[in-house]
Amino acid sequence: MxxxxxxxxxxxxxxxxxxxxxxxxxxxxxxxxxxxxxxxxxxxxxxxxxxxxxxxxxxxxxxxxxxxxxxxxxxxxxxxxxxxxxxxxxxxxxxxxxxxxxxxxxxxxxxxxxxxxxxxxxxxxxxxxxxxxxxxxxxxxxxxxxxxxxxxxxDSVWQRRAVRVVRRGDPKPLQASAHNGFVEAVEPRGGRDAVLRLLVASNTDPNTFDRTLVTLGAGPDSFTFRPDDLAAGPIVVPHAGTAITEPDDVRTYGQIERAARNGRKSLVDHIAERPEQTWKRAWAGVPAKRSPIYLPLGLDGGRQRFRLNSDGSVELRTNDHYLRARPGRDTPRLDWEAGPVRFDFGLPDRPVHRTLVDETLPLCVARWEAGGVQVQQEAFVAPLEGIRPGSPPPAGDATAVLLARFTLHNPGGTQRLAELRLSRRAGDREAPLSVGIPGGILTDGRHVRGQVECGNAPERDGGSLRWRWNVGPGERATLVVKLPYVMLAHEEVAALQRLSFDDQWRAVSSWWRARLDRSARLLTPEPMLNEFHRAHAGHLLINCEREPGARVRFARVGSFGYGVYGNESCMMVVDLDRRGLHEEARECLDAWLKYQGTAALPGDFSSQDGVLYGAGGYEAGGYNQHHGWILWCLAEHYRFTRDRAWLKSAAKGILAGAEWIVRERARTAGRNDLARGLLPAGSLEDIQDWWPWLSTNCYTWRGLDSAAWALGQLRHPEAPRLRREARAYRAAILAAFREAARRAPVVRLRDGTCVPHFPSHVFRRGRTFGWICETLEGAIHLLITGLIPPHSREAEWILKDYEDNLFLSNQYGYSLANFERDWFGLGGMSMQSCLLLDVEPWLYRDDVKHALRALFNAVAVGYFPDVRLLTEHALPNPGDWRGDHYKTSDEANAMGWLRQIFVREAGETLLLGQAVPREWLRPGAKCGLERAATHFGPMSVVYSATVRAITARLEGPARNPPRRIRLRFRHSEGALPVRVRVNGVAWKAVAGDWVELPGGIGRALVRAEYR
Structure with a gap:
């Protein structure tokens, strides 16, 4: 001892x-x-x-x-x-x-x-x-x-205390050391047990960092516990075969572990035993949305966007700093009017009904009840010069105009007085407008602010214009307003007047319909999910802003305030690639290559040469993981497209990005602490504290590893060296964070046992503060990036800790008033429900129940079905919304998960139908994914189910086929097929509910038959 x-x-x-x-x-x-x-x-x-x-x-x-x-x-x-x-x-x-x-x-x-x-x-x-x-x-x-x-x-004081260490098996001599304390003595109690005499720090402050930590053992088998945690019962650490308890506890290890478990289970185990989560159950289980959300409207690639609020009001000019950073034709016009700008129409806060054209296009129809009159607003955005079906997207700095038609209907049996107001605020001050008669041109006395088309002349009511109609029973009155994003010169009035609401409503609808038809198509029995998937393609195109005068796009993660946050922007870009929108994805990637090295990441770095972060002034956040994400995304684009010419053009930038990682890591190689071999300290996601963060290093390694792979495809002479650097980096990360886990106190699960905890940065001995550092940027990224195997015991520790202690908790996730009732439907996600890629580790492990629960819960808590968008944060509580929308990065992750349950790459294997919900394969159901891009080329798979069979119509990828295809049939009742036929021929390569197919099978009809 x-x-x-x-x-x-x-x-x-x-x-x-x-x-x-x-x-x-x-x-x-x-x-x-x-x-x-x-x-x-x-x-x-x-x-x-x-x-x-x-x-x-x-x-x-x-x-x-x-x-x-x-x-x-x-x-x-x-x-x-x-x-x-x-x-x-x-x-x-x-x-x-x-x-x-x-x-x-x-x-x-x-x-x-x-x-x-x-x-x-x-x-x-x-x-x-x-x-x-x-x-x-x-x-x-x-x-x-x-x-x-x-x-x-x-303010802590020293206190003596003793603990008993109980071990099973034939253990090595017990070694004990302490941080924030001292081990005064180790007193053997038989061959396996010992009592530790400790000096510990005592403090009633729950947030003190003085807590004593005791480490048992040395090397890979060691672990740390916090004596204060004995207040919740014995500390049982099964992987080490060790329990810590009070000194007068005479039980054996086995007795202590059985009592600690006492029939309890972790949430991970409970999920495995419960019925599979469904979308309907997830949607029914989340709180109703407490307030309506706004809808962004804009052009494909345009940088002039309008915020259409739930009361029909319109806000714009909230992102002038971006428009000034990359000057365009619109930039001088910003000085003609103070921003931000808001137009109000005097309507109630909540519409009685709101939807989109075709349920998916960025054209909105809303209706309110006001004084016995129904007021309908139809709103959309068109270029000032109009748009024609089939025309290319307009320039990024093209003048956008919001067109809104108000129809005031009297459904009653008596005449009603209907009215509509128009007021403007500019620069947070009231800014009255004048209207010209005839023509309805709105001006501020110098420039043109818009046009109103109406048979009635307005009255001035203070700073507002007011239109009134006496509307008879069943009659309607209409008013059309056209609001350009920037003030117009008088010579542009003719173009504004030519902009016909009816013509452009049809043209813009047709244009977006054709645009979205180019994207992959999701087919499920759930209309909400189908609509969201299709609508999201439009959200991506609106937020991926075209640079004036250039063939690049800036993938902005929010429509108004947020710029290009490299990590989240990559989530958007990879979704463009997954949908087959490769040209748009390339334009986003080319923006980073164009501005490579122009902006530094906030951290202890020696240079910005080669850094992938700059985006022409649109770069934002300074998250150190941006660089690794972008490197990975460049390689991922090549996996999807196999565009060798593009890869050759990008190789110089990819190499420069990889070399930056190699140089910066070399600066920590001589350290004698846990940061040795890691990227130097820098900022995290939304957290400006500089530390060697786990997630930063995970994604930086993945970027380096991907860069080596991509350059290897070109037989680049530096590729072998970069592969060695990536292997060394991986080893350094694992060594550092495994040692950090040994220094951090074990954490208690709901099954009564304790497991090691991987801190969010290497110097933290335990939990980091707040849900962003601990949950959003915590240990799960070791699994997401593939640094540790998905079936390892470390992976199990991490996933169980997330489910039991983080997603649902006071400090690190949602706190539930009724845990037993709500844990299943409100767990499995962070407080930014679709930003953390926590569905993917479950898919890597083939834990389908866990993956579907995480997916459906995360989408349901943030989804607004009337406008088909996802909120960034359901905060402060589920049912609320917060953030900048469209939050296309989070939406892209959700769409990626819906894609992956049908189509997922695993190295050179293509997995089809891995996690299709059983409910979607009930007799009569049809589901699948059409026109999906993969690492192997475009493909489709569509399932249809009958009472005794499930058929999969497959159009396999042919460009560079995978080594093999694994096609799964998840029968609604869990049955396994008794026969499988491929193109009418009996097929023997079947393992459970998986059917093994040649990678180059191409078109195939696969039929699984059941008793």
């Missing part, structure tokens, strides 16, 4: 906890640096030398504290805290502490004055007499002062 070496003098129980003992060694006695922030209450600086101790002052490292601070009486929860940041070693600054100092011999003792007194007056009534920091230093004005060491005391 071995305990880690102890210091010469142990702390006395009941005395304050000195966090300096557990600081990171930095080789400077005047500086303390911690892996986690500490709440420091008192500091003792011990000096040597002849200098004047009164010349010493304290400085602490800070960024957001105290403006952003953790409570001391509860664990903060909810969606908003996900954006909180706790600081890092790189960004922030030193602040001189406002202290009281006294000299005690060769030491100076510092206590803190209230932080709001002098340091941060804007902290209000937060009069903290402590400082929350990752770094602390003593600074002397007298050069003769020498700091011997610093002691930093928190």
């Amino acid at each position: 071995i305990a880690a070496p102890l210091p010469a003098a142990l702390p006395v129980p009941g005395t304050p906890f000195d966090a300096a003992v557990f600081a990171v060694p930095v080789g400077n006695p005047a500086l303390l640096q911690w892996e986690d922030p500490r709440e420091v209450h008192r500091v003792v600086v011990r000096l040597r030398g002849p200098g004047d101790p009164r010349s010493v002052h304290l400085e602490y490292w800070t960024s957001r504290w105290p403006r952003q601070r953790l409570p001391k009486d509860r664990e903060p929860g909810g969606g908003d805290v996900g954006w909180w940041e706790l600081g890092n070693w790189h960004t922030g600054g030193w602040r001189r502490a406002d202290t009281e100092a006294r000299t005690e011999g060769s030491a100076v003792v510092f206590t803190f004055r209230p932080v709001n007194a002098r340091e941060v007056p804007e902290a209000g009534d937060f009069a903290a007499r402590h400082r929350f920091t990752l770094k602390l230093r003593a600074v002397a004005d007298d050069p003769d002062v020498r700091v011997e060491r610093i002691e930093a005391f928190t």
